[in-house]
Amino acid sequence: MSEALRTDLYQLTMMQAYWKSGHNPEATFDYFVRKIPFGQYLVTAGLNYVLDYIESLRFEDDDIEYLQSQGFDEDFLKHLRDFRFTGDILAMPEGSIAFPLEPMIRVTAPIMEAQLVETYLLNKMNFSTLIATKASRVVYAARGRSIAEFGLRRAQGDGHLEATRATYIGGCDSTSNVLAGKIHGIPVSGTMAHSFVTSFDHEIDSYRAYAEAFPKRCFLLIDTYNSIEGAKKAVIVGKELEKRGEKLLGVRLDSGDLAELSKEVRRLLDDGGLKYVKIVASGDLNEWKIDEMMKKGAKIDMFGVGTELVTGRPTPALDGIYKLSDVVEQGKHMPKMKLSDDPVKATLPGKKSVWRIVEKGKFVRDVISLEEEDVDNAIPILEKVVEKGRIVCNRPSLEKIRQRTGENLSNLPDIYRKLDSAAVYPVEFSRELVALRERVIEKIRREELS
Amino acid sequence: MSEALRTDLYQLTMMQAYWKSGHNPEATFDYFVRKIPFGQYLVTAGLNYVLDYIESLRFEDDDIEYLQSQGFDEDFLKHLRDFRFTGDILAMPEGSIAFPLEPMIRVTAPIMEAQLVETYLLNKMNFSTLIATKASRVVYAARGRSIAEFGLRRAQGDGHLEATRATYIGGCDSTSNVLAGKIHGIPVSGTMAHSFVTSFDHEIDSYRAYAEAFPKRCFLLIDTYNSIEGAKKAVIVGKELEKRGEKLLGVRLDSGDLAELSKEVRRLLDDGGLKYVKIVASGDLNEWKIDEMMKKGAKIDMFGVGTELVTGRPTPALDGIYKLSDVVEQGKHMPKMKLSDDPVKATLPGKKSVWRIVEKGKFVRDVISLEEEDVDNAIPILEKVVEKGRIVCNRPSLEKIRQRTGENLSNLPDIYRKLDSAAVYPVEFSRELVALRERVIEKIRREELS
Structure with a gap:
């Protein structure tokens, strides 16, 4: 199946209108966000999908047939048969840190x-960036404890693969999603379900069956009937494993007061001589709940996080937009912007660059400039x-991208990383950009609004 | 690509444990929700995906190879090569109305x-049901005005196709998503983007170019610089179209106070002799905003709804679960349930049926019973x-499913449909079910918790 129709209808009707009117100037669009859904920064992700798309973008026969059935112009459709993307794209690599109004991609x-290409680009970038950002917050809250992504069952349908990839970029350590393991090489992890426990006559029978099947990677779910009773049985099975020269890897709590239960279960395990057994906690977790548990001194070694992580709850969409900033007409740049009744919906005109000032390895501030400008002591x-x-760029492995995210996040001062941070990272506009913006607003006022 | 690995790792590890222990009894699982994310009912959707999956479920060579690399047992993997689903499934057809605790699917x-099959079933049913339900609320709020789904750019990645299908089941009229149009036959609709307007020297040039390319389906976006000025130019182009024997179809508002602007724009269009021109409104809409606009007497003929509709914002996941309720051991039914420290997480034991009492065409109450019971004057x-x-069931067309949804919703009393309804539809448990539940709880207390 070609990806060409994974777009909004109006992209195609506008294309036909451009084509019919002979108006097909070189244009520049910026992909950016106006506001960040949670926290003070974004972790960019999704570029890999966009690059694959750009490279393979074609209209196949069945696409053309469908568009014929929708009343598109025959000559225009002939033109679409030879369609290729021929332009230039600048982008922040995946795993970059971005802030509001900064072009993350410039086409x-x-x-x-x-x-x-607008719609596909927005669909991929908005979602992956949302989830990588969310994941980085969950990882931050866990203070070095491991995060396993368990979200497939509540993910938004086939979006689950992109979600899992983005959680890994954002710093999660593993996933329950076997297909993501196969396709992206992400480590897979899992324990057992309540149904496994209840399907046996007795809870301890289910533990023994699992330990028999997976003596080397046995995690036992202990909350099916009562977490403390479950922990006691896990100790019995852990000791049985020891006799066979094996070790119980962990137990999982999935309900109740996880912080308190983890302390009691830790005690039971330690008293049973099973200090090495890890405690996994799950059950509608998010960065805030993990943070609270850590503050309470929870004895949890790994958090399984599902729904909120893979859907970005409570803000399941990134408000990323793709706006025209420049058109070349008769060899001349015509900077463009949207003005709108809503001042917050106005955009920045002109072909732009983004610069970062870094001091002693820490991000200090960013500057958005016009393309032709230079910003001293700053990194584009x-x-x-x-x-x-x-x-024309490298295509780094997922591991490399994840590593880059980690490095970037460690360079972002902690005041911007705190879950409840109200500190706004400084993003300045260059003097030339501000001046250009004023000129364009003036021109619109004069020509369109009088 | 086979769908077999679109599952959680623990499903496969549990399978190996079942297989190794020789414990593979006939089991019954229920798919249901504990609570509804918005409103008082659910519109079920997603079954079509589940049926396709069940029918085609196989482990391919590359799936087996991947599982080998993850340390699964060789004999178990041999067994997986011949894996087929051989069981029975009961389900509410797509477009049904469901309530908390009712099994929507019984496996x-x-x-x-x-x-x-748990993970795939949950992934598909949770998302499609969430979005069909959300869509039905947006449609309800619009009081017969048309709803166009514009969400592709903010949908959660590849989940967009399922989202669009579900919005159509829930009662939306069209989509901007061309691929969904091609694959599912959903009517496609669209207007133009701000970039189309700004790419031309003057707003009116862009309108003329579009009218030239699409004289028979011309919608003009009027808020790029100022909605009232845009509307005046749309009137000019509308009159030009009339001279050519064509008609402007509509104008779109995308920012500002949409209710107020729609009244002013309606006046401008009417005064210009363009009473037939429709007004489309868009811009971060949801059921609540549409309801408010309608109450204010907005002159809007069609709403374009995107982000909130396709992501289910503010609740982007349905809390649907799949719980073991019965196991057959040595020919004897052993009803099963999860008890848990958390009373709300307890489940209903036994193989169950769901009945609906309908009076004068209206849904009155539902009853969950054991399979062997009959409920008088009720429809299973x-x-x-x-x-x-x-x-073994019919596979109705998407149109038929959408129609069924509409009929079901019209049979649901309005008190449960109101956006802010606090009326809880009565779902009763049969006496036998209540008695069984007490017996099972007693057994668990006796055997596991003492």
Whole structure:
């Protein structure tokens, strides 16, 4: 199946209108967010999908047939048969830290091409960036304890694969999602379900059956009937494993007061001589609940986090947008912006760069400038990833991306990382950008609103 | 790609443990929710995916290879090569109305099989049911005005196709998602983007170019610079279209006070002799905002709804679960339940049926009973959909499912449909079910907790 129709209808109707009117100037679009759903920063993710898409974007026969059935112009459809993306793209690599209004991706191409790719780009970048950001917060809250992503059953349908990949980029350690393990090489983890326990006559029979099947990686779920009673039985089975020269790896709590229970269970395990047995906790967790448990001194070694992590709850969408900033007409740059009745919906005109000032390894502030400007002692953070339709960047492995995220996050001062941070990272506009913006607003006022 | 690994790792480890211990009894699992995320009812959706999955479920060579790399038992993997689902499934058809604790799907199969399918079933049913339910609320709020789903760019990645299908089941009229149009035959709709307007030297040039390309389905976006000025230009282009024997179809508002603007724009259009031109409104809409606009007398003919509709915001996941209720051991039914430290997490034991009492065409109350019971003057609402691994039900078209949803919703008394309804639809347990539950709790207390 080609990806060409994974777009909004209006991209195609606008393309036909551009094509019919002979108006197909080189255009530049910026992908950015106006506000961040949780916290003070974003971890960018999803670029890998966009690059694959750009490289393979074609309209197949059945796509053309469908568009015929929707009344598109025959000559326009002929043109679509030869469609290729021929433009340039700059982007922050996956695992970058981004802030509001900064272009995370900048697309320059004939406007028909730049327009078509909008929807796919937004769909992929918005979701992966949302989830990588959420994951980084969950990881932060866990203070070095391991995070296993358990969200497949509550993920938004087939979005689960992208979600799992993004949680790994954001710093999670493993997933329950076997397909994500197979496709992306993410470590897989899991324990057992309540049904496994209840399907046996007695809880301890289920533990013994599991220990027999997986003597080397046995995790026992202890809350099916009562967590303390379950822990006592786990100690029995743990000692039985010891006699066979094996070790019980862990027990899982899934309900009740997890922090308190973890302390009692830790005591039971320790008293039983099973100091090495880990405690896993799960059950509608999020960064706030984990933070609270850690503050209460919970004896939890690993958190299984599902729903909230893979859906970004309570804010399941990143408000990322893709806005026209420049058009070249007769060799001349015409900077563009949306003004709108809503001041917050206005955009930044012109082809832009993003710079980061780093001091002693820590991010200090960013500057958005016009492309032709230089910012002293600053690192440009957009890289060329596509040139004339061809991918020109490295395609780092998922491990490398995850590592880069970790490095970037460690360079972000802690005041911006705290879960409840109200500290806004400084993003400045260059003087030239501010001046250009004023000129464009003036022109719109003069020509459109009088 | 086979779907077999689209599951949680623990399903496969439990399968191996069942297999190794020779414990593979016939088991029954119920799919149900404990609470409803918004409103008082659910519109069920997603069964179509589950049936396709059940029918085609196989482990391919590369799946087996991956599991080998994860240390699964060789003999067990040999067994997986011949894996087929051989059980029975009862389900509410798509487009049914369901309430908390009612089994929407009941799976009976050897426990290894019933366990494996859990994750896929939950992933598909939870998401589609969530979105169909959300859509039905947005449609309700719009009081007969048309709803176009515009959510692809903010949908959770590849989940967008399932989202769009579910919004159509829930009563939306069209989608911007071209791929969903092609695959599911859902009507597609769209207007134009701000970038189309700003890419031209003047707003009115963009309107003329679009009217030229789509004289028969021309919608103009009027809020790029100022909605009232945009509307005045739309009137000019509308009159130009009239001279060519065509008609402007509509204008779209995307920012500002949509209710107030719609009244002003309606006046401008009417005064310009364009009474037939429709007004479309969009911009972070949801059921509550639409309801408020309708109460204010907004002159809006169609709402474009995106993010909140396709993500279920603010509750992006349905808390649907799949719980063991019965195991057959040596020909004897052993009813099962989870007790838990958390009373709300307890489950209902035994193989169950769901009945609906309907009076004068309106739903009055439901009863959950044991399978062998009969409920007088009630309609059983679970249908057999799979028997011995084969699909035995009709596979209605999407149009038929959407129609059924509409009929069901019109039979649900309005007190349960109101957006802020606090009226809880009565779902009763039969006397036998209550008695069974008490016996099972007693048995667990005796055997596991003393």
